[in-house]
Amino acid sequence: MTVNIQYVKMLSSDTMTEYVKKKLTKLETNFDWVINANVFFKLENDPKGEGHICEIELSLPGPKIFASSNETNFELAAKNSIKDLAKQLEKRKASFSKH
Numbered sequence: 833m834t835v836n837i838q839y840v841k842m843l844s845s846d847t848m849t850e851y852v853k854k855k856l857t858k859l860e861t862n863f864d865w866v867i868n869a870n871v872f873f874k875l876e877n878d879p880k881g882e883g884h885i886c887e888i889e890l891s892l893p894g895p896k897i898f899a900s901s902n903e904t905n906f907e908l909a910a911k912n913s914i915k916d917l918a919k920q921l922e923k924r925k926a927s928f929s930k931h
Contacts, residue, residue, distance in 0.1 A: 833860045837871045848873065848906055855914050863921045867891045873906055886910045888917060897921070 835856055837849050856869050868891040876883040886909035887900040899916035903909040 835869045840874045842875045886913045
């Protein structure tokens with residue numbers, strides 16, 4: 833799986849890049865049919881203290897799947913997005929027919 837990480841309107845972070853790659857590699861071990869991952873980190877002004885957004889889109893056989901999370905820090909946002917993707921991948925895996 834190839835991982836493309838983009839930081840929108842903010843400076844890039846090597847720490848976050850490594851964190852996300854590590855988490856997505858773990859996800860790939862369970863679902864080896866994932867082809868590509870596009871990750872977007874966005875920082876927005878939010879009066880509630882949130883505004884750290886992580887959006888992840890996975891390319892795989894069939895329609896792409898997408899998850900987004902808006903949290904107080906990027907690690908939590910990435911963690912929640914990846915957890916949502918894992919749920920979607922489990923559902924997709926259950927729909928595969930055995931031949």
